[in-house]
Amino acid sequence: MPTELGFVVTRLMKENFKGIVDVAFTAGMEEQLDKVEEGAVPWQQVVSDFYTPFEKDLEAAGANIDKVKLPDPVSDVPCDKCGAMMVIKTGRFGKFLACPNFPECRNTKPLLEKLEVPCPKCGGDILKRHTKKGKTFFGCANYPNCDFVSWDKPVPGKCPRCGGILVQRMGQNGPFIACGDRTCGYIQRSRKDKE
Numbered sequence: 001m002p003t004e005l006g007f008v009v010t011r012l013m014k015e016n017f018k019g020i021v022d023v024a025f026t027a028g029m030e031e032q033l034d035k036v037e038e039g040a041v042p043w044q045q046v047v048s049d050f051y052t053p054f055e056k057d058l059e060a061a062g063a064n065i066d067k068v069k070l071p072d073p074v075s076d077v078p079c080d081k082c083g084a085m086m087v088i089k090t091g092r093f094g095k096f097l098a099c100p101n102f103p104e105c106r107n108t109k110p111l112l113e114k115l116e117v118p119c120p121k122c123g124g125d126i127l128k129r130h131t132k133k134g135k136t137f138f139g140c141a142n143y144p145n146c147d148f149v150s151w152d153k154p155v156p157g158k159c160p161r162c163g164g165i166l167v168q169r170m171g172q173n174g175p176f177i178a179c180g181d182r183t184c185g186y187i188q189r190s191r192k193d194k195e
């Protein structure tokens with residue numbers, strides 16, 4: 001899926017650089033470059049034909065386009081200080097939740113990343129969390145009502161041996177998929193092995 005920023009950039013390019021955001025331009029340029037290669041046209045001519053109108057477009061775009069400020073995506077988490085729905089911001093250390101009423105309300109929270117896999121105990125969401133020391137683990141969103149927790153990242157699918165959850169573990173040769181229950185011991189063979 002294109003991002004919001006991608007849509008904005010494409011729209012601005014189409015509006016302000018009609019001459020080059022165009023299939024005919026690309027095809028024509030290729031033809032011209034072929035002629036340069038063949039020695040039929042001097043490259044200075046080709047570059048000048050391109051650059052003279054482009055320079056004007058560039059100047060006009062610089063004067064016409066306002067600085068674009070994308071709205072922050074709204075999360076489904078209410079601010080526990082003022083009740084506003086918190087927005088997702090990107091900082092130096094990744095994404096986090098911030099109150100939209102900044103600077104009146106300066107509340108921020110870590111953004112909890114939700115996995116695509118439901119909790120095997122209660123069907124709720126599994127969230128990526130961090131211990132106080134920064135180690136990643138995965139826990140049920142319904143904690144403390146549900147005590148599901150895993151150091152390894154749960155992945156979609158069921159263990160074909162015991163029907164339990166599958167998790168991703170790190171091995172010497174990179175990540176591999178295995179049963180979440182170590183006493184079961186099931187390990188999924190990699191795609192390479194299957195081939």
Ligand SMILES: [Zn+2]
Pocket residue numbers: 079080081082083084099100101105106107
């Ligand atoms: Zn707030």
Ligand SMILES: [Zn+2]
Pocket residue numbers: 119120121122123124140141142146147148
């Ligand atoms: Zn649960």
Ligand SMILES: [Zn+2]
Pocket residue numbers: 159160161162163164179180181184185186
């Ligand atoms: Zn198993």
